[in-house]
């Protein structure tokens with residue numbers, strides 16, 4: 001029985017290794033654009049960078065604010081005001097309608 005648990009744990013661990021931090025299967029629209037680069041830079045420290053489609057343009061400012069606060073709590077480099085604006089513009093441009 002414990003052997004089974006060990007195997008299960010191993011499989012979980014190994015599959016977690018398939019996606020190293022910062023790498024993701026989600027493809028951001030216009031990946032070369034500055035907005036996409038900033039999302040990759042600031043939104044992949046804690047989870048895979050989200051698709052802009054997960055929120056509407058109205059919802060994004062609030063989510064972004066929360067994520068900036070999470071960066072602050074972790075003492076990660078904060079997004080500059082201008083960077084935050086670019087990220088927001090990008091997310092809104094491709095957001096859910």
Ligand code: HEC
Pocket residue numbers: 039042043044045046047050054063064066067068070071074076087
């Ligand atoms: C410091 C860590 C951290 C960073 C950096 C971060 N997030 Fe998050 N994010 C979280 C945590 C923790 C959750 C789950 C709890 C929550 O929803 O607040 C989350 C959840 C989310 C969710 C799902 C919940 C929802 O409201 O839809 C979205 C979307 C999201 N983050 C977007 C972003 C974006 C965009 C960025 C980059 C600007 C970002 N995150 C950067 C920690 C982070």
